[in-house]
Amino acid sequence: METxxxxxxxxVDPQNNLSEKKDILxxxxxxxxxxxxxxxxxxxDVINAENMIITPSFTDIHVHFRDPGQTYKEDIFTGSLxxxxxxxxxxxxxxxxxxxxxxxxxxxxxxxxxxxxxLCRVLPAAAVTKGRKGKELTEMWLLKDAGAVxxxxxxxxxxxxxxxxxAMEYAGSIGSFVADHCEDINLSQDGVAHEGEIxxxxxxxxxxxxxxxxxxxxxxxxxxxxxxxxxxxxxxxKVGVEIITWAKAMGAKVTAEVTPHHLYLTDEEWLDFxxxxxxxxxxxxxxxxxxxxWALASGIIDIVATDxxxxxxxxxxxxxxHCPPGMIGLQFALPxxxxxxxxxxxxxxxxxxxxxxxPAKKIGIKPPQIKEGEKAELTIxxxxxxxxxNEETIKSKSKNTPLMGRKLIGKVKYxxxxxxxxxxx
Amino acid sequence: xxxxxxxxxLDENRFYQIYEIFKDYRxxxxxxQTKFEDLRGYSVLLPFxxxxxxxxxxxxLAGKILGADTxxxxxxxxxxKKGETLYDTIKTLEAMQSDFIVMRHxxxxxxxxxxxxxxxxxxxxxxxxxxxxxxAVLDAITILEEKGKIEGLxxxxxxxxxxxxxxxxxxxxxxxxGAEITLCGPQTMLPRHMEQFEVDFxxxxxxxxxxxxxxxxxxxxxxxxxxxxxxxxxxxxxxKYGLNQERIHLLKEDAIIMHPGPVNRGVEIQSELVxxxxxVILQQVENGLFTRMAIYKFLxxx
Numbered sequence: 001m002e003t004x005x006x007x008x009x010x011x012v013d014p015q016n017n018l019s020e021k022k023d024i025l026x027x028x029x030x031x032x033x034x035x036x037x038x039x040x041x042x043x044x045d046v047i048n049a050e051n052m053i054i055t056p057s058f059t060d061i062h063v064h065f066r067d068p069g070q071t072y073k074e075d076i077f078t079g080s081l082x083x084x085x086x087x088x089x090x091x092x093x094x095x096x097x098x099x100x101x102x103x104x105x106x107x108x109x110x111x112x113x114x115x116x117x118x119l120c121r122v123l124p125a126a127a128v129t130k131g132r133k134g135k136e137l138t139e140m141w142l143l144k145d146a147g148a149v150x151x152x153x154x155x156x157x158x159x160x161x162x163x164x165x166x167a168m169e170y171a172g173s174i175g176s177f178v179a180d181h182c183e184d185i186n187l188s189q190d191g192v193a194h195e196g197e198i199x200x201x202x203x204x205x206x207x208x209x210x211x212x213x214x215x216x217x218x219x220x221x222x223x224x225x226x227x228x229x230x231x232x233x234x235x236x237x238k239v240g241v242e243i244i245t246w247a248k249a250m251g252a253k254v255t256a257e258v259t260p261h262h263l264y265l266t267d268e269e270w271l272d273f274x275x276x277x278x279x280x281x282x283x284x285x286x287x288x289x290x291x292x293x294w295a296l297a298s299g300i301i302d303i304v305a306t307d308x309x310x311x312x313x314x315x316x317x318x319x320x321x322h323c324p325p326g327m328i329g330l331q332f333a334l335p336x337x338x339x340x341x342x343x344x345x346x347x348x349x350x351x352x353x354x355x356x357x358x359p360a361k362k363i364g365i366k367p368p369q370i371k372e373g374e375k376a377e378l379t380i381x382x383x384x385x386x387x388x389x390n391e392e393t394i395k396s397k398s399k400n401t402p403l404m405g406r407k408l409i410g411k412v413k414y415x416x417x418x419x420x421x422x423x424x425x
Numbered sequence: 426x427x428x429x430x431x432x433x434x435l436d437e438n439r440f441y442q443i444y445e446i447f448k449d450y451r452x453x454x455x456x457x458q459t460k461f462e463d464l465r466g467y468s469v470l471l472p473f474x475x476x477x478x479x480x481x482x483x484x485x486l487a488g489k490i491l492g493a494d495t496x497x498x499x500x501x502x503x504x505x506k507k508g509e510t511l512y513d514t515i516k517t518l519e520a521m522q523s524d525f526i527v528m529r530h531x532x533x534x535x536x537x538x539x540x541x542x543x544x545x546x547x548x549x550x551x552x553x554x555x556x557x558x559x560x561a562v563l564d565a566i567t568i569l570e571e572k573g574k575i576e577g578l579x580x581x582x583x584x585x586x587x588x589x590x591x592x593x594x595x596x597x598x599x600x601x602x603g604a605e606i607t608l609c610g611p612q613t614m615l616p617r618h619m620e621q622f623e624v625d626f627x628x629x630x631x632x633x634x635x636x637x638x639x640x641x642x643x644x645x646x647x648x649x650x651x652x653x654x655x656x657x658x659x660x661x662x663x664x665k666y667g668l669n670q671e672r673i674h675l676l677k678e679d680a681i682i683m684h685p686g687p688v689n690r691g692v693e694i695q696s697e698l699v700x701x702x703x704x705v706i707l708q709q710v711e712n713g714l715f716t717r718m719a720i721y722k723f724l725x726x727x
Contacts (some may be wrong), residue, residue: 050625072615095594189653195617195618196618197618197620197621199618200616200617200619200621200622201554201593201618201621201622202533202534203533203534203552203553203554203555203588203590203593204533204534204553204554205554206616206617208617272534272537272538273534273535273537273538274538314510317510317512318510319510319511319532319535320532320533320534340446378593
């Protein structure tokens with residue numbers, strides 16, 4: 001447990017109406033005192049947080065740590081390293097592992113391995129259907145008892161609408177929820193890139209936005225009729241934003257997440273035919289980005305989630321039809337969302353809401369707070385430091401990102417979890 | 426310009442340079458010179474990961490006439506099935522000291538990716554549904570030869586625009602050379618985002634498309650597209666989009682009819698008309714040979 005004084009940092013925690021320069025004294029892992037100026041007691045470490053921002057640590061409800069089964073891409077240890085380097089202290093691992101997380105022992109495996117690593121809270125989402133095959137429901141209640149925080153067949157949609165309805169009803173009735181990867185696979189065909197001008201010009205097999213939009217609409221309508229919650233994973237289209245706006249206005253218990261890459265990158269990443277741009281749903285257009293940013297600002301979108309999806313070098317070298325979709329994201333979320341703050345889409349309060357408070361609440365854990373008496377679970381970052389995305393700076397086992405070689409602004413300097421420093425830049 | 430991957434690499438000047446080389450070779454060939462020394466000592470590898478008869482033969486023969494050593498490699502998908510990446514396949518070919526790699530691949534962008542990574546000169550002989558630049562050049566040359574100019578001509582391109590690499594190359598090249606372009610096909614075979622293609626008219630009515638045109642290009646219909654619901658039947662397609670005797674009269678008197686081949690007889694063009702007086706399909710093939718010789722030479726001169 002750390003005993004440390006953080007001096008002169010700009011503290012932001014809307015839960016405690018904090019948005020000002022404060023000193024924070026942490027004693028044996030617990031926030032002892034928050035005050036305008038604290039004189040360092042003797043023999044204590046001091047972190048000079050001048051020009052830095054301090055927030056409650058982040059929660060990412062959508063990551064792929066590939067453990068068990070595909071640990072050549074990532075595992076719970078390297079995934080945790082990547083998480084804390086991005087300022088995250090809670091992550092929810094998707095169940096599309098090998099085997100799929102569809103029974104309680106596998107839920108325990110993820111939790112216990114996460115605890116063994118001990119860098120952050122690693123929680124599993126469990127599959128909606130056995131083997132993620134879309135047919136029979138998993139033992140949701142037992143999975144929840146074992147520690148699964150929600151249900152999803154992510155990577156694939158729950159394609160059968162009846163199965164989706166029943167899953168939503170059952171999950172909702174036991175105090176959990178279903179999250180859906182919205183994609184009508186018939187409409188997707190063999191597409192690899194968003195069906196926009198770029199795909200048309202380059203002759204890339206197109207993925208139409210309606211493949212996502214029709215499924216988002218279906219889920220919203222099911223939620224409305226059943227009265228049960230549904231969570232929309234990685235929303236990526238401007239029409240999707242409109243649908244969710246409508247569903248929320250109708251009183252449906254719909255929540256939505258958006259990824260940093262869908263807020264930041266467009267289908268122009270394909271201009272070099274580089275498969276690192278391949279992701280599902282695909283990178284869309286400027287208009288979509290703009291709609292997503294404003295929806296995140298206004299509360300139509302509730303949560304930022306990275307969909308951190310590591311793939312090995314050799315997999316991303318395959319032809320684009322064979323190459324698996326996905327890109328890593330845990331370390332890039334903060335700089336990308338900070339850029340939206342700098343561009344005045346929203347303020348730092350909202351950043352803390354969408355990256356820390358809302359996602360934690362969504363999965364039923366207590367959001368970290370910067371408050372006297374709380375265990376230190378906070379992130380200190382320099383909002384102006386520029387750094388290059390490269391093999392050295394990426395902590396993930398896989399390096400698949402179209403951001404490779406680019407400069408990002410905003411760097412995590414310290415991450416505290418459970419009263420300890422788990423990351424130091 | 427190390428490689429020839431896209432018609433985007435051509436400006437008018439470069440195109441007419443290729444045309445001049447083309448004319449020179451053709452004249453000398455017609456005067457009885459059937460062997461040249463320009464590529465003596467050079468090796469040309471032709472990896473084709475997709476079936477092709479005319480394009481490969483054309484590039485191979487062009488290389489041989491110029492004195493190069495040519496080697497055919499039928500990739501099909503055998504090395505892909507073995508788990509070899511395209512990158513490794515091509516690096517292996519480069520290590521065999523090839524000067525030119527003429528490649529066809531079923532993936533859009535394949536030759537673009539390869540060209541950036543090898544020292545050999547890469548010629549794109551068709552990549553997925555992206556581009557087929559040598560075809561567009563030989564077509565433009567055929568139009569020049571037949572009509573004496575391209576600027577100001579009205580050209581209609583008819584068929585499966587969505588999946589056509591030939592169309593993607595033709596549209597850009599013909600536009601750059603000053604033609605007015607009309608695209609026509611069933612709505613299901615027109616790309617959704619047409620704004621960006623610098624075309625003048627887009628229509629689903631072939632009679633509108635052909636009216637008063639100087640040039641009509643009919644694209645090959647891939648039969649397997651039917652199963653993927655891009656059109657109903659060949660019968661309906663041939664009736665609604667095929668070239669027949671009546672439709673010929675919609676064109677200008679002296680219009681020419683082109684097809685990149687191979688023709689589905691009775692589908693894109695009524696069988697009797699395939700080698701009719703207005704079609705220049707065989708001229709395209711002949712021009713293709715000299716065009717490809719010119720492309721080799723042009724790249725060598727760079």
